[in-house]
Amino acid sequence: MERKSIFNLIILVGLLISTSLFISPECAFAAFSLSITPYEGGYDLRYGRIGLGLERVSKEVSVQIAADIGKQYRLVQMLLEPLTNPQGISIPQNNFLMYGIRNASGAMNVEQEIYVSLGRTIIYTSNQLGGPDSFVLVYSLKGPFNVPPGEYRGRISFTLEPIDSSQAPVTQILNIFAVIETESAIEIKTETGARVISLSAATLETQTKSVLVDCKGDLGSQFRIFQLLLQPLQSDEGKELPAEAINFKIDGAKKGVGQTEATPLSANQKELIYTSGLKGDSESFAINYSLIEPERYNAGRYKTKIAYIVERNGIQDTQDFFDLEAEIAPVFDLIITPELGGVIKFRNIKPSRQPTVSSSEVIIEIKTNIGKKFQVSQKALSDLVNKEGKIVPSDYFTLRTEPIDNTGTDKDIDKIKGLLRFPKNTAVTKEDTAIFISDEIGSPGRFKVIYELNVPLDVGPGDYSANVVYSISEL
Numbered sequence: 001m002e003r004k005s006i007f008n009l010i011i012l013v014g015l016l017i018s019t020s021l022f023i024s025p026e027c028a029f030a031a032f033s034l035s036i037t038p039y040e041g042g043y044d045l046r047y048g049r050i051g052l053g054l055e056r057v058s059k060e061v062s063v064q065i066a067a068d069i070g071k072q073y074r075l076v077q078m079l080l081e082p083l084t085n086p087q088g089i090s091i092p093q094n095n096f097l098m099y100g101i102r103n104a105s106g107a108m109n110v111e112q113e114i115y116v117s118l119g120r121t122i123i124y125t126s127n128q129l130g131g132p133d134s135f136v137l138v139y140s141l142k143g144p145f146n147v148p149p150g151e152y153r154g155r156i157s158f159t160l161e162p163i164d165s166s167q168a169p170v171t172q173i174l175n176i177f178a179v180i181e182t183e184s185a186i187e188i189k190t191e192t193g194a195r196v197i198s199l200s201a202a203t204l205e206t207q208t209k210s211v212l213v214d215c216k217g218d219l220g221s222q223f224r225i226f227q228l229l230l231q232p233l234q235s236d237e238g239k240e241l242p243a244e245a246i247n248f249k250i251d252g253a254k255k256g257v258g259q260t261e262a263t264p265l266s267a268n269q270k271e272l273i274y275t276s277g278l279k280g281d282s283e284s285f286a287i288n289y290s291l292i293e294p295e296r297y298n299a300g301r302y303k304t305k306i307a308y309i310v311e312r313n314g315i316q317d318t319q320d321f322f323d324l325e326a327e328i329a330p331v332f333d334l335i336i337t338p339e340l341g342g343v344i345k346f347r348n349i350k351p352s353r354q355p356t357v358s359s360s361e362v363i364i365e366i367k368t369n370i371g372k373k374f375q376v377s378q379k380a381l382s383d384l385v386n387k388e389g390k391i392v393p394s395d396y397f398t399l400r401t402e403p404i405d406n407t408g409t410d411k412d413i414d415k416i417k418g419l420l421r422f423p424k425n426t427a428v429t430k431e432d433t434a435i436f437i438s439d440e441i442g443s444p445g446r447f448k449v450i451y452e453l454n455v456p457l458d459v460g461p462g463d464y465s466a467n468v469v470y471s472i473s474e475l
Helices: 002-020
Strands: 032-038 044-051 056-067 073-084 096-101 121-125 133-142 150-162 170-181 186-190 196-200 208-215 223-229 246-251 271-275 283-291 300-312 315-328 332-337 343-349 357-368 374-380 397-403 418-420 433-438 445-454 462-474
Touching: 032 044, 032 150, 032 170, 044 056, 044 133, 056 073, 056 150, 073 096, 073 170, 121 133, 186 315, 196 208, 196 283, 246 271, 283 315, 332 462, 343 357, 343 445, 357 374, 357 433, 357 462, 397 418, 397 433, 433 445
Parallel strands: 044 170, 196 315
Antiparallel strands: 032 056, 056 133, 073 121, 073 150, 096 133, 150 170, 186 208, 208 283, 223 271, 223 300, 246 283, 300 315, 332 357, 343 462, 357 445, 374 433, 374 462, 397 445, 418 433
């Protein structure tokens, strides 16, 4: 029994000796660890939102090294993944920098700021004894950022490597996040700074207004600007102004391409108005809006909203909204040609045994945009008389109305938008007489009144005239 116990003891001692042969004296119970912690806490280096106008954003990282292996070691940094957006575009190396703050017992190899690169960078080398240490690394994102806006992610590895030791290296990964913004990159505003583009038909000056676009700083990639009317131009009464009543064009663009020809607005359709250079170069230009032939449209104050949409790489970047207003003043005018001063004249009238007719024409034009039914009336204020007071009987003094188009060519009576009441000769009276009645929507029009004198046998020679007035009124 005693001999068996001695045998077991010998085996146990042998096992302990053989096990010790596989454990290095410098590694047994040795501490060799690394902790990488952002100063603001958490496990990731987060820069948050960075505006393009910001020059630099810096974040500190605390490095804690526990080591008692009795051997020198070093800390190596590698950029595993540069800060990259989902489309594969990376923030350039010269925008991402770092340096170390010297307060360690070993050698800080990055006291001067360097770019964070994909290759191996020795950050720190311990002293010969390789004891524990701690220090701070500072990582900076420095503008300008010539990249599209959006979220960027990257990764840095830190490896604690022993020198002349069989101790296994230790690696830590630090994730990096940054959001590049463009809030101030492309500024769109009116000349007055108001959020309203206000057009008015009152004067030539007020019929045109400008929207100023300022592209600040190189944006790093091509962008496009679109405009979109969110709904039709509409008045409080429910009337609509066609989108094509307003033209737009781009003035002053040099580095990009804009719509330089006057072009009607599109209704409910996103339309491209400007394309930048390939690198989104900075420049300023104007979008000019103009009312075109406002007299063609009904009076009213028309309103809508217009959106400006900036896109990069086919993705919407920003969107800005303005009110768009167009005011068309009411027009209700009667134009008489030639300007006879209200007098119809027949000259050199002579009695004759043969029937003779003398005529005088007046062109009447109605300019109106009030959208209401109206009538044109005439009234003879006097008889047709000569200087001696000789009166022509009313049966011999007649009128008739005929349509004409804008070229002055005679047209069929059904071409005019309204009713010409006297297509055949009718005696001129001193009564207030409607000679034209418009359609229900009060369309403008032109027509002529032909006055005729059928010269009677007993008429006295000379010039004959009558005072006639015209008026226009709503119905």
